[in-house]
Amino acid sequence: MNETATALASLLVVIWPSLLAGIMVFKAARTAVLFLAPWAALPALFLAVFVTPGIALPLPWLLLGSELGLVNHSDRLFLLFVALLWWLSGMYARVYLAHPLGRPRFFVYFLLSMTGNLGLILAQDLLSFYLFFTLMSFSSYGLVVHERSIEALRAGRIYIILMVLGEIALFAAMVLAASAAGSTGFDTVRHGLAQAATRDLILLLAFAGFGIKAGVLGLHVWLPLAHPVAPTPASAVLSGAMIKAGLLGWLRLLPLGTVALQQWGEAFMIAGLAAAFYGAGVGGTQKDPKTLLAYSSISQMGILTMAVGLGLAAPEAYPAILAVITLYALHHGLCKGALFLGVGVLGACSGVQRRWVWCTLWLPALAIAGAPLTSGMVVKGLLKAQLVNVPGPWVSAVHTLLPWTALATTLLVGRLLFLLYPAQPEDSGRLLPAGLLWPWALLVAASAVLPWWFAPHAPSLWSRAAVLGSLWPVLLGCGLTLAAVFRGVYRARQSGAMPSGAAQLPARDRMPRIPPGDVLVLVSRCIIPVFAHGRHLAGERLPQWRDAWLAALRRLWDAVDWWRSMGRIESRLTHWLSALVILVLLGLVMAVLGGNG
């Protein structure tokens, strides 16, 4: 294939979905656009599958001069799984959204978010990346609040506040980086950043700005609120694809592979490990499967954050670490997408079909947990192999803690499967629409196959120690989950309650209750009064002060009786003595001025 054609294809990746979103305005074209919408991801998929990386399309007319391109294998994999998720979620959404009125609206935001998500993978410079990132962040607000319920609107509000904060942090980071590097191309910026005087500030801003999207601990609060309230196909792309934009931002902007940043590496690793455990822990207390999945995303992104930290600390090993990060992102994106869509599929069917769907869900669930023979085992094994690059004091800590994240994740997905367990196999006669089933089935298949396809050939993965190492956390987790379930059933029998279905199992309620958004609840309790006070200050007190000040001035003005005092001065002036004094004074002034001149 010649170069021009591939370059144009990469332009089509972003133009095609945004064009479709624009055409949606015309009512007459809506049916056709709705039919075409999911296929808008096709150019990207085509590019990822058939084109060898190494293409670049300079767009000197765009913004301040931009470049799109597909530089390396890692970008290609990102594009592949992101495009696949968008395509399948789009197909799924066409059937899932029952209300025909909301459908055009949903797909406008869906297509715009898709444009942003696909475009930012191709963007090779700060400004076009920021453009697509912003487009994605703001358009996906429409996906979050699609249902218009009170929860959706609240989640949307928190989502948009954090997105604006993130955008602003990123703007500052990018201006500082561009100023330090003297260019906006990512390659130059990464190298310029290594020597920049403002490096730490830029890194901090980038950590926070992209961290909001990636769900870094402390900035994650929007995620368990927004991901579940969106319609299921939107949750799938939010949690599977769009969340990776934060990760990709780090990979693009941070000076990975150029200079060793020991302390930053450690900071990323600690934040990542903390999020991995925190997400799994708080997620385990949730009752809504989609909220639980959102917390699982926080936990998994924590592991990816840790991997980025590895890359920061060990620049010479970065190429290998990048390969692992990419594969991990692909694995998690596809599995999480399959799980989210699966939750929706499960809700739409009944009877035996439901059983089958539930059993199939074990596949991506076990993969996320990292069970042997799943893609999870591969990526975790590869990640563990990279741990040798971790500098001194952290080797043992991370080595010890990593398997425990697998245990935590196993408990989490165990609870997920428990929550989803189809207790009553009654057949309501509802049949699953094929339009929901096949995108999901294809995604499950892709999540099982693709990570293997792209995994490097590493015999060490198959050593007995490796298999055992991946086995024990999962087995232990399964054991603990089963124990918890049986204990619940046993207690329920003892107390005389009929265990007539998972919905009544008391184990569900015995969990400590942590509201979705966890620390947000505490934080907002502090912030809201402060905000209200600020609002009061700016909205009411500020004008009051101004008015008081003006009134004081006016009083001062009114206090003087100008007419009377003017009259008095005038009458004084009529006296010949004052005229004499004035004349003498004037003469003196003139003499002084003249003397100077």
Next chain:
Amino acid sequence: MNGNAWVPLLMIASSLLPGLIIFGLTDERAQLRIVLNLSGALVKFALVGWMLWGVYNGHHYEVRLALLPELELVLLADALSLLYVVLSAILWLLTTVYAVGHLDDSPHRSRFLGFFSLCITTTVGVAMSGNLITFLLFYELLTLATYPLVVHHGTDVARRAGRSYLAYTLFGGALLLLGTVWLYTVTGTLEFTPKGFLYGLGDEQRPALKMIFVMLIAGLGVKAALVPLHGWLPQAMVAPAPVSALLHAVAVVKAGAFGIVRVVYDVYGAEFAAGLGVTAPLAWLAAITIIYGSLRALFQDNLKRRLAFSTVSQVSYIVLGVAIAGPVATIGGVVHVVHQGFMKITLFFCAGNLVDTLGIHKVSEMGGVGRRMPWTMAAFTVGAFGMIGAPPLAGFITKWYLGLGALEAGQGWVIFVLTGSSMLNAAYFLPVLHAAWFGEPPDVWPKERDFGRKETMWALLLPPLITAAMALGAGLLASMPFSPLGWAKLIATREFY
């Protein structure tokens, strides 16, 4: 007088003559009025194109008429004046179309359109002034030409706003006059010169020059709505929609900001002014204005009032860019003359459409309006995101250059102002957008007019769509030749290198 000298005079005449004729027409002669106005606007548009092409090819357009002994009325077209002239010509054409739709059946249409033409005439005069005295002349005429437009409705509120407007601007004009005269006694010349004409003066003049700077900026700051001289602007939003649109985007506010640009660059010279130590306080004043305007905008329920406070904030980006006094920041400040014009006129057109079509004045009435008027609200969305500074819109380019320029000049604190302003802009624009696109429409709109299948009249809908497209294009295609950014870079080059 060579052939090129006629062009600036024709520029003035192209709106002055139609204006004068329109004054003589009765209100019923709508057809003739439209023809006169549109032909004037089109002639001006063509002339601007002619000059742009000419200046690009190295031609020089200048006319000098004797005004007072040793003082001449100078009209010329340099890079900076063209930037402003092009903006006014384009936006005048669009606003004329809009005004035709807007004024369909209101009284005193001839008076309105007559003063409207005078207003743009004086704006072009302000833009093309070649020295401070010419500038002052047109600047004062602008005040007089806009007053009847502000009080057009004749209500008590409008009259009060008009009084306040006059009090502020006449006071500002007096200060400007005083400063100009003082400057003339010190230097003996008032000709705008790139890099200023003051660098030859001795050290003993520095205190006087500082005082003059303060007076000039205070005089211009009234129209540019610098805090605390901005009080008239939010009141003046009682004017009819086309007036507000023009007032906030081109004519009055921009004339003040443009004057500040001229004073800093072509009277004092950016480097000389920085050496004098007067730009740093100006930068702080601009920063305070940016934040204060946004803070006040947060709490306005009246949409036009919210937009007015947003203007207070946004126009000071121009002043900030100028006051940072570095080449890159200059690009950001100067280009915002055009960018702010495109974005703000879009927002005011849209606000006017809401009033004219549905009777909506308040943000709290805007629920679900996006479904009823999708095109208008799409244009509004573009304008709002531009104000927030989201890429790829024009406002982003401004903020990017201001940020880079501030860092280049070693003034990192400006980043806080820019990000804080973005945050506040988001805080007062996003709720509007949320209400419009995600809110539930009411059963009946306050005062709906039916336009059949269209959401509103073409004359009302096309102008905001075009200006929104320009706000988008100015950002997305910023690197193209003849983009506002390209032109601003040319101006910065002439000032600094």
